[in-house]
Every structure is written in structure tokens, then in C-alpha cells.
């Protein structure tokens with residue numbers, strides 16, 4: 624049976640087949656996106672001409688190391704396709720992202736792209752979102768007030784998440800944009816659209832990891848092969 628990293632690589636490989644010469648690519652973050660970058664680098668070495676806009680310092684560093692050409696989103700503000708992993712997705716291509724802490728840039732890049740192609744091992748597909756704790760990127764100012772406001776906004780929807788400040792060792796995790804992340808364990812999110820609106824109503828929330836109406840296609844790899852989900 625194929626191991627998890629090999630499944631991620633297979634999904635990434637199938638995504639690479641959709642990349643054409645001259646494309647402007649949004650390049651995601653995480654181990655599946657990293658597998659994609661490695662495969663992409665081989666194609667670039669073979670002469671494929673693309674430009675990538677990366678969603679994290681980590682992906683940017685890997686692209687540079689492997690010779691994948693990149694530009695800033697300021698220089699290339701409209702992209703053909705964003706290719707990125709996900710922590711969870713449902714049958715309607717609604718996603719939870721941000722396990723790697725890059726959700727803000729990932730969402731900005733996905734929104735700047737004509738299409739968003741999700742690459743994942745098939746275990747990421749779920750019936751109902753929410754098993755994976757939802758990453759919420761918040762401003763450091765008024766952390767406790769924002770924590771309480773998120774709790775209140777969630778409770779108004781009948782949800783009572785466990786909120787944990789993400790840490791690296793003893794220190795708070797800081798995103799590439801200088802913010803903090805609260806991981807919100809909801810259990811089940813029956814109405815992601817309502818939760819998204821509620822979280823956006825909290826001033827300290829910079830962005831959250833629910834990606835709704837952004838993904839257009841998912842490539843899911845399992846031991847049985849690769850399957851496609853379309854919006």
C-alpha cells in the first residue's frame with residue numbers, strides 16, 4: 624500500500640499535468656504543495672516556462688533553492704491557477720486550510736487565481752468539516768478580547784469550540800504576516816458559510832481557514848488511484 628507521502632506526490636503529479644507553458648501559478652504551502660514544487664522544478668529544468676507566486680516564506684525558499692521562478696503578487700496580481708493542499712475538504716469543495724499557518728496568503732492567492740486546484744491524499748475528504756481544528760489568524764492586539772469575541776460569535780451559532788493559541792515550543796507561532804493563530808476545535812461545522820460570516824464580524828480576526836467558493840477542482844490520491852472532484 625502506498626504511504627501517505629507517496630499519495631501526496633501522486634496528487635501533485637496529476638496537478639502538474641494541468642500546468643501549461645506560460646502559466647502564472649499560485650503555489651501553496653505544506654507537504655503536498657512541497658511535493659508539487661519538487662516535481663515542478665524538474666519540469667522547469669526541462670524548459671517549462673511558468674512564474675509562481677508563493678503563499679509562504681517556506682514555499683518561496685524551496686522554489687528559490689530548486690530554481691522555480693517566482694514573483695510577488697504585487698508584480699503578478701492575476702493568476703491562472705492556484706495549486707495547494709488542504710487539511711479537510713467536503714463534497715462541495717469547501718475546505719479547511721491553515722494547518723501550516725499560511726492561510727491568509729493562501730486565501731489571497733486563491734482569490735487572485737482564475738481557478739484553485741486542491742491536491743491531497745483522499746483521507747482529507749470528509750462528510751462534514753470540523754474534525755480538523757479551524758485555524759483562525761488574529762491580530763496580536765487584544766488577544767483575550769478576540770478570543771472571547773470568537774467564543775461569543777460561535778456560541779450564537781450553537782457552536783462551542785475549544786480555542787488554543789498555536790505555539791512553537793513555548794513561544795506563540797507567528798505567521799509570515801506577523802499575526803497569531805487560534806486553532807478552533809469545532810467538531811462539526813454544519814453551516815460553514817454562517818461560521819465564516821460570524822468570524823469575519825470579529826474585528827481582531829484577520830482571516831480564517833474556511834475556504835468557501837474558492838476551490839474549483841480537487842485531485843485526491845488513494846491506494847486505488849487518483850480521483851477528481853469538481854465544483
Ligand SMILES: O=C(CO)[C@H](O)[C@H](O)COP(=O)(O)O
Pocket residue numbers: 651652653654655656707708709710719720721722723724725726729
Ligand atoms: O493549509 C495549508 C498550510 O497552511 C496546507 O495546505 C494544509 O495544512 C495541508 O498540508 P499538507 O499538504 O502538509 O497535508
